Amino acid sequence: MATTRLSRRKFIGAASVGAMAIACDGRTGMSANITKNAGKPAILGGSPVRTKAFPRWPIWDRGAEAHVLSILRSGNWFRGRGDTVTQFEKAYAKLLGAKRALCTVNGTNSLLTAMHVLDIGVGDEVIVSPYTFIATYNVVLTSCALPVFADTDPETFQINPDKIEERITERTRAIMPVHILGLPANMDRIMAIAKKHNLVVIEDACQAWLAEWRGKKVGTIGNLGCFSFQNSKHLPAGEGGAVVGNDEELMDRAMSFHNCGRPYGSVKATSSYPILGTNRRMTEYQAAILLSQIKRLESDTKRRGENAQYLTSRIKDIPGIAVHKLYDGVTRCAYHLYPFRIIKEAFGGLSRDRFLKALRAEGIPCSPGYGPQYKDGLIEVALTSKNFTRSFPAKRLKQYRKELHYPDNDKLCKEAVWLSQTLLLGTKKDTDDIANAIIKIHENRDKLV
Numbered sequence: 001m002a003t004t005r006l007s008r009r010k011f012i013g014a015a016s017v018g019a020m021a022i023a024c025d026g027r028t029g030m031s032a033n034i035t036k037n038a039g040k041p042a043i044l045g046g047s048p049v050r051t052k053a054f055p056r057w058p059i060w061d062r063g064a065e066a067h068v069l070s071i072l073r074s075g076n077w078f079r080g081r082g083d084t085v086t087q088f089e090k091a092y093a094k095l096l097g098a099k100r101a102l103c104t105v106n107g108t109n110s111l112l113t114a115m116h117v118l119d120i121g122v123g124d125e126v127i128v129s130p131y132t133f134i135a136t137y138n139v140v141l142t143s144c145a146l147p148v149f150a151d152t153d154p155e156t157f158q159i160n161p162d163k164i165e166e167r168i169t170e171r172t173r174a175i176m177p178v179h180i181l182g183l184p185a186n187m188d189r190i191m192a193i194a195k196k197h198n199l200v201v202i203e204d205a206c207q208a209w210l211a212e213w214r215g216k217k218v219g220t221i222g223n224l225g226c227f228s229f230q231n232s233k234h235l236p237a238g239e240g241g242a243v244v245g246n247d248e249e250l251m252d253r254a255m256s257f258h259n260c261g262r263p264y265g266s267v268k269a270t271s272s273y274p275i276l277g278t279n280r281r282m283t284e285y286q287a288a289i290l291l292s293q294i295k296r297l298e299s300d301t302k303r304r305g306e307n308a309q310y311l312t313s314r315i316k317d318i319p320g321i322a323v324h325k326l327y328d329g330v331t332r333c334a335y336h337l338y339p340f341r342i343i344k345e346a347f348g349g350l351s352r353d354r355f356l357k358a359l360r361a362e363g364i365p366c367s368p369g370y371g372p373q374y375k376d377g378l379i380e381v382a383l384t385s386k387n388f389t390r391s392f393p394a395k396r397l398k399q400y401r402k403e404l405h406y407p408d409n410d411k412l413c414k415e416a417v418w419l420s421q422t423l424l425l426g427t428k429k430d431t432d433d434i435a436n437a438i439i440k441i442h443e444n445r446d447k448l449v
């Protein structure tokens with residue numbers, strides 16, 4: 001610190017952080033001495049706990065530039081004229097312990113491809129979690145299928161397995177569990193319900209690269225699993241996605257469908273273009289970016305996991321903070337987001353939104369996460385469209401509207417706080433900044449309400 005020139009204001013901030021780090025060491029838990037070190041909340045004009053930025057995302061490896069450039073210069077940009085996409089598919093399947101992986105243009109279209117090859121669409125019902133990125137809703141709706149929500153378990157942020165069976169009707173064809181935030185859904189329960197009711201399972205693992213359920217990578221447990229390689233994701237290429245599976249015949253059909261219906265493997269041709277298809281192919285240069293990014297995925301995931309665990313150990317006993325719970329079968333999390341809840345009454349009456357503002361002022365970026373999106377106009381627009389009015393009896397749509405209430409999900413949407421994955425990519429000291437800022441807000445809760 002002596003060699004760094006700090007303004008007085010910054011120095012006081014940094015010094016008090018150091019003092020707090022000692023006062024609330026993970027092994028000793030929260031210390032009663034915090035108050036005198038915590039200082040005035042930044043939102044009330046005090047010094048912020050942190051002024052340094054967290055890592056930016058994505059992180060590019062310059063060592064990969066020669067490979068990307070060689071593809072650009074070759075003019076072989078499409079997968080039919082190179083083997084880079086195939087190489088990445090093999091590497092990704094191997095990493096996940098799956099038989100096959102197929103790259104596509106993005107996560108949304110991976111899910112659409114999985115829906116198509118499993119023959120789920122018009123007039124069918126798919127059980128999904130309401131607590132997910134809007135793409136999960138869109139995939140079901142644009143396939144002219146009805147997304148039937150099963151309420152969220154606010155403690156785990158995942159689909160509540162106890163709420164699935166009551167939503168099954170004679171039209172239900174699939175369950176689409178989303179391993180939201182990179183935390184695994186309860187796959188034992190979901191697979192058992194699917195088996196009992198003869199349903200297929202499409203895993204939306206678009207936030208859960210390398211997350212595990214009983215030692216198995218999520219995305220490889222259901223009939224098919226889908227991943228996203230969009231810019232913000234842990235394995236990014238700007239855009240991109242993959243369908244992963246162990247059923248060779250299904251994967252052959254996915255390959256054929258995504259490539260204009262060209263025959264592939266067990267999908268045989270009787271003429272040149274006999275099979276229904278579309279074009280969802282990934283480019284060679286996207287795959288070259290992914291071959292570079294995949295090198296850091298394991299070590300990044302390890303770091304996020306360690307920092308998340310440490311952060312949990314530091315904030316779990318703060319009254320009014322409900323840390324996320326994991327199901328018994330979870331053996332690894334991806335932590336696309338680190339979630340917890342603010343229980344206002346237990347946090348001295350401080351509202352979640354005021355908490356978010358106070359935490360941001362301390363230099364910790366954070367967000368409230370998803371709102372109750374199923375209440376947005378999107379669903380009603382779909383239900384009144386000609387596709388839906390033709391594909392479902394009016395009686396079913398009426399019943400569906402009546403049942404569109406998810407109180408546990410709505411409660412979660414009011415209590416959640418998210419920290420983005422990049423906040424978990426720093427050092428233990430960076431993670432201490434997060435914990436110290438949260439503790440500081442708690443210590444000053446009376447001044448903040």
Ligand SMILES: *Cc1c(COP(=O)(O)O)cnc(C)c1O
Nearest residue numbers: 106107108133135206207228230
């Ligand atoms: C990102 C994401 C998707 C869609 O992936 P894109 O590559 O953006 O199309 C789907 N589901 C979830 C849960 C996601 O986070």
